[in-house]
Each structure stands twice: as structure tokens, then as C-alpha cells.
Amino acid sequence: MSRHHYIQTAQNKVYQKTIPLLKIKRNILAALAYFDMFDYPLTYGEIFLFLENKYCQSDFNDAVNCLISSSTIFQFDKFYSLKNDPNIATRRNKGNAKAAELINKARDVGRLLIKFPYVRGVGISGSLSKCYADDKSDIDLFIITEKNRLWIARTIMHCFKKLTFLINKQHHYCMNYYIDEQQLQIVEKNIYTAIEIDTLIPLEGDTVFEQFYAANVWTRGLLPNRTLRLSTAKPLRKHLIKSWIESLFNNRTGNWLDDTLMKITANRWHKKTLMKKLNMRGTVMGMAASKHCAKPDPVNFQTRLINRYQYKLNSLFHETEDKIAQ
Structure with a gap:
């Protein structure tokens, strides 16, 4: 092998490694x-x-170290951030401790709510599901x-929540997202x-x-390294009163009642949206209501968040282009 060919081969290997490292x-x-x-x-x-992609641990570790050495990201104890502010780690530690308290309360709430008619599953969502909470946090x-x-x-x-x-x-009973067994797949995929x-x-x-x-399972296309765990979910148990109430509505009357309650609730929320009433977070109140789903209107928060995230990414990549290319 000629010296020129050897150098060219070595350069190609470095180039091939640089591209994946940049992507990581x-x-x-x-x-x-x-x-x-x-x-x-x-x-x-x-x-x-x-x-958003799978990488070997060594390449991931190299990329993290490069980003730290170029001051693109910052490390405070066991936490990493885009902000050069140690207070952000302190804030998270306090939030994690507060969340542990609320999660214990949420388990009690779940044990109660699963006894309600037609409820088949109860889970924690929102910031609490990321193990963060503060004094104003809901469950x-x-x-x-x-x-x-x-x-x-x-x-x-x-x-019941009115009581x-x-x-x-x-604040312990913020039941803001409902789906039923007929349509378990989340429609918005982002x-x-x-x-x-x-x-x-x-x-x-x-x-x-x-x-x-x-x-x-489509989430694995966006988060391929996540592992879904069900260890915290308890099996569904029979409750006599719950079963008795359900037996009263497992018929045409129940079908009519479910449809009627959907229409009444959807109309009421539509009026709130038209009046531009705000929730506790300062967002216009709105509900996406269908036969198999009741959830906050994605346009009011979800779409805005994704747009904000995309803008943040574009700005971040532009600002750090020279640093991360090294």
C-alpha cells in the first residue's frame, strides 16, 4: 500500500467517524x-x-465529553444542561424530592379512582411523571x-372532583386526559x-x-432507547358497587347516555373556548372531544410547544455550529 493511499484511507476513516459524532x-x-x-x-x-437514534455507549460518551470541553453543554454534579447555571441542578433536586411526596399521594388517588365505574386504568402524566414538582404542582x-x-x-x-x-x-385530581379501550393509540404522533x-x-x-x-409502539421511532416499564401498575380488581353500577348502563340506555354527555360537555367547553377563558396556566381553555377521547385541545399547548421547540433547535444548531463540528 502506497503512503498516499494509506493517508487517504486514514483520512476517510476520520471523516466517517466525524459525521456520526456530529450527529450524536x-x-x-x-x-x-x-x-x-x-x-x-x-x-x-x-x-x-x-x-432520537441508537448509538454505542463509547461514541455517546465521546460526544458528551466533546460538548463539555467546548463549553457547549455544562455539567453540575450528575446533571447536564445547556445553561451555565448551577442553580438549575439545585432546582431539580428540590423538585425531585417534592415529586416523591406527590407520587405517594397519587398512588392513593389511583387506588380510589380505579373503583369508579368503567375506569380500567389510571396513570400519572405531566411534570410529575418526569419526577418533578413544586409547591404549585398538580397531580x-x-x-x-x-x-x-x-x-x-x-x-x-x-x-366527584367538585366535592x-x-x-x-x-389539585390532587386533575383528570385531564381520557381515552377508552376502543382507541388506545394516541392520534398526534410527535x-x-x-x-x-x-x-x-x-x-x-x-x-x-x-x-x-x-x-x-410508534414512539420507538422517535425514542428508540426508551424501555417501557409496567412494574408500577397494579392489576384490575373487581368491586361490587362498581360492577353493579356498570350493569345498569351496559345497554342501549348507556349508549344514549354516553353520547348525550359527550355532546353536553363538548358544547360547554366550546363556549369556554369562544369566550377565551384561561386556565390556571394562562392558556385558553379548550377540549378536544370525541367518542373515544377527551383531552386538552392540542392547538392550545401542544402545537405551540412543538413550534417553540423547533425554533429553539434551529437557533441552537446555528449558534453552536462551529463548536460541535470540531
Whole structure:
């Protein structure tokens, strides 16, 4: 082999390694950028889990070290962030401790709510599912119901929630996302919903959550390193009162009632949206209501968040282009 050919071969190998390394760096920055919108730094393992592609551990480690040495990302104890601010790690530690307390309360809430008619699964969603909370945090809950009985279940549960205002416990019962067994797949398929699905903490209904994850395997295309775990979900148990109430509506009357409650609720929420009423977070109140789903209107928060994330990524890649190419 000539000296020229040897040098050219070596250069090609370096070039081939540089391209994947650049891609890994971009993946790392993308993962950190998403959670940076919530001032939430990630651990080494969490960054790896939220990468959009699979990489070997050694290449991932090299990319992280390169980003740190170029001051593109910053490390504070076990956390990594785009911000050069040690207070962000302190904030996360406090938030994790607060979340541990709320998750214990959420388990009690789940044990209660699973006894309601037509409820088949209860899980923790929102910031609490990422193990973060502060003094203003709610317990956001993800509810799976029997097929074609979502609106009966939701109405009964929200009537109960009205009572929790009397004892100032309404923040423990934020049941804001419902789907039923007929349509377990989440319609919106994007990085936001993928992260929300893969960070859910199932509390009750192990079987229905297995079916839910099976219906949403598409998330692996966006988060291939995530492993879905069901260890926290308890099996569904029979409750006499629950079974008795369900038997009263497992007929045509139940079909009519479910449809009627859906129409009444959807109309009421539509009026709130037209009046531009704001929720506690300052977002216009809106609900996406269908036969098999009741959830916050994606346009009000989800779409805006994704647009904000994309803008942040474009700016970040432009600002760090020279650094990450090294």
C-alpha cells in the first residue's frame, strides 16, 4: 500500500467517524433543548434515553465529553444542561424530592379512582411523571376507560372532583386526559406525545396499559432507547358497587347516555373556548372531544410547544455550529 493511499484511507476513516459524532452531538443537544424549555437538566442516562437514534455507549460518551470541553453543554454534579447555571441542578433536586411526596399521594388517588365505574386504568402524566414538582404542582392523571363509556366515567369522576374543592384537594385530581379501550393509540404522533407516553407512570390496570403501549409502539421511532416499564401498575380488581353500577348502563340506555354527555360537555367547553377563558396556566381553555377521547385541545399547548421547540433547535444548531463540528 502506497503512503498516499494509506493517508487517504486514514483520512476517510476520520471523516466517517466525524459525521456520526456530529450527529450524536446534535441528538444530545436536541434532548437537552427539549427539557431546557422547562428548566430541567438531565442525567447522563436520561440524555441517552431521549436520543432520537441508537448509538454505542463509547461514541455517546465521546460526544458528551466533546460538548463539555467546548463549553457547549455544562455539567453540575450528575446533571447536564445547556445553561451555565448551577442553580438549575439545585432546582431539580428540590423538585425531585417534592415529586416523591406527590407520587405517594397519587398512588392513593389511583387506588380510589380505579373503583369508579368503567375506569380500567389510571396513570400519572405531566411534570410529575418526569419526577418533578413544586409547591404549585398538580397531580395530572391519565385515565383509560371501558370502550364507549368514556363520557359516563368522566362525568361521574368530575362530579366527584367538585366535592374535592370543599376540602381544597382538587389539585390532587386533575383528570385531564381520557381515552377508552376502543382507541388506545394516541392520534398526534410527535416528540411531545412520544415523551408523554414513554414517561407515564401507570398506577392501576396493568393489562390495559400493556395494550396501550402495544398500540403506541410508534414512539420507538422517535425514542428508540426508551424501555417501557409496567412494574408500577397494579392489576384490575373487581368491586361490587362498581360492577353493579356498570350493569345498569351496559345497554342501549348507556349508549344514549354516553353520547348525550359527550355532546353536553363538548358544547360547554366550546363556549369556554369562544369566550377565551384561561386556565390556571394562562392558556385558553379548550377540549378536544370525541367518542373515544377527551383531552386538552392540542392547538392550545401542544402545537405551540412543538413550534417553540423547533425554533429553539434551529437557533441552537446555528449558534453552536462551529463548536460541535470540531
